Amino acid sequence: MTRWRLILAVVVLAGGFAMTASADPTAQQDRYAYTQLPDARQEAKAQALMQELRCLVCQGQSIADSDADLAGDMRAMVRERIAAGESPDRVRRWLIERYGDYVTYDPPFNWRTAPLWLAPLVLLIAGGWLAARTIRRRRR
């Protein structure tokens, strides 16, 4: 079930890239899949974004750490868009809109992820309360 969904996502994604890459898909991949942007500041932005995007066909790697073709396509797309002046935030939102939260390692805060994001705080408060209680009781 999960696997089918994943395969579907990959097919859709590949299709999407084929369309955006227009006439010659390989040319675009060659340009930016394995090559940095000339502008160092833009490259740094792209790099930071790529670190937090999941390679959809890999085993728990970001697109910045993967040799998979799909990861290469996604890197090329991210660099293209950043070079064209889009903000990393917009690129991320564009990707999430199309491929769901699965594509980002930085899950956006919403009702589905609220328990995840609030858990550290709850743990810290509960633990602190427990420790404080222990120490105070011991002092008496």
Next chain:
Amino acid sequence: MIAESGLAALWFAAALALLQVALAGLALRLRNDDMTAAIRPVAMVQGLLCAGAMACLITVFAQSDMSVRLVFENSSAVKPMLYKIAGAWGNHEGSMLLWVTILGLAGAAVALFERQLEQRTLTATLGAQAVIALGFYAFLLFASNPFARLWPPAADGQGLNPLLQDPGLALHPPTLYVGYVGLSVAFSFAVGALVTRDVGPQFARAMRPWVLGAWIFLTLGITAGSYWAYYELGWGGWWFWDPVENASLMPWLAATALLHSVSVLATRDGLRAWTVMLAVVAFSMSMIGTFLVRSGVLTSVHAFAVDPERGTFILVLLALYIGGALALFGARIGTVRQGNTFDLVSREAGLVLNNLLLSVILGIVLIGTLYPLVAQGFGVQLSVGKPFFDKTAGPIALALMLVLAVGPLLRWRRDDAQAVLGRVTIPLGVAILAAVILVLLTPRAGAMPILGLAFAAGLAVASVAPLWRRNLKRTPWFIFGMVLAHLGVAVAVAGMASDSAFTQERLTALRFGETATVGPYDVTLKGVKPVVGENWSAIAGVLIVKRGTDRPFVMEPQQRFFSTPPTTTNESAIVTRWNGQLYTVLGQQNADGRWQVRLWWKPFVTLIWIGGAMIALGGLLALIGHMRRTMKMRRRAREYDEWAEAWL
């Protein structure tokens, strides 16, 4: 015949484990001395039988006996001998057999060497150990038999995943398993002490070497695994927050907390309930780790086969053990008397804080790892990775470093806040100075890396402070161990922060003769050449590397092709200098004939693994130190006995 002998040994070992459980139960109930005496030899023979089964499996792998299904599926006759032998645990069944073997040998070692513990507690401990073993024997014999035959025998095997064909395979799994299993022994001690209501310093002293040993191996396993991933995956990353990595990090975090609380219990008789609880948690984490890796709920290079039945089996075992232990804990914890008390400003309070922060980090890693799996159950697909852990666990790790710096400078039981402030002045000054210098020199390094480096500098000074004005000759080894391990944390954090702040990356495509620059190095692609290995062929890029006016040197990263199974791997070429590593990778050839080349200059990245090794070595020093002290005490007691016998 060899395979059948192995299977028979496994069945006998399982039968002995059952006997061991029965003996322990009866001996405790009937207070029968003969039964108590029988437990030790049973545990030892059980361990030997396990080792025999493992030896049989290694033999069939070494002989490439293709009539054994496991060998056919995971090995190949054309493969270096090292990988044939290590390949015995480079698969699901074999790695579970290795788990059980180490478990059996650990039980035998407890039976052979444990002399401090009260007899009844030891009996209960060995009984608990046999209960754990029994579950895993059942798992092996009923759901993952490593010795199953294949008929007719195949001509050649399907080969071992080339990513695993690395010397790392010979070391990484056994090291981690020794760590996991060591925690199972600590767990058995805790269960034994709960059963006989014997939670106290004596129990803590018996348990401590096992916790320390397990922790040393986990530290080594994680450090080595991280370096393996770093050079094998070819993108310069050394930690990916992959669920499988987290599966090894969680037991380590729990073991670190346990290590510190068991010391409080052994030396100050405090934190009794908390220590027992942590022992249960630590073993639970190694079970959850095993479950995550072995059940196939994750796809990863570690999950050799996806089989839901096995996952269910391990999940049931996990629930039984942890549920049982927690039930026992709940039932008996009321009988554990409260230990010694301490003040708000004291070494004990520092250790409580350390335990608290470690547990919170553990909780974050656990939730971050399991959340996507649980969400998937509800039909929600999401990913949790580096950004989440950086944002949540990062700040807590910094706070933990503060505690780590101050804790060892506190006195036991009660300390004066004013005096403590005086003691931390110098480390604090060093940290602030480091932060100011870094902000001035490298304003764009980012807040977290700068904080990390500044904290590391302060921690480095603070961690050696306990040796200040001490007679070094009379200082016990375990103090040196603590100092070295804490210094190792500072070193490792400095490496991590330096890597994320100062790494320079160059991704490019070069024609022969073209040059790219990364950091202080000029790298020229001179050409490519074919290379042939025992079971692979490769294209190697010939890179001429020059730094300023220094003599140039050659680096040869490869693209390696394996035929069984057909796979391509990157073999990065790495050069280590005192101030960092130059990391080079050869990629594919582009349509226009240029070769993709990936270059990284990573200043001081090696400190990460040097720090890891220092932490493990510190643990080893502490272990030896405690053992020396135990031996000395025992010798003194014996001398006194002899003297008393002669004169009284």
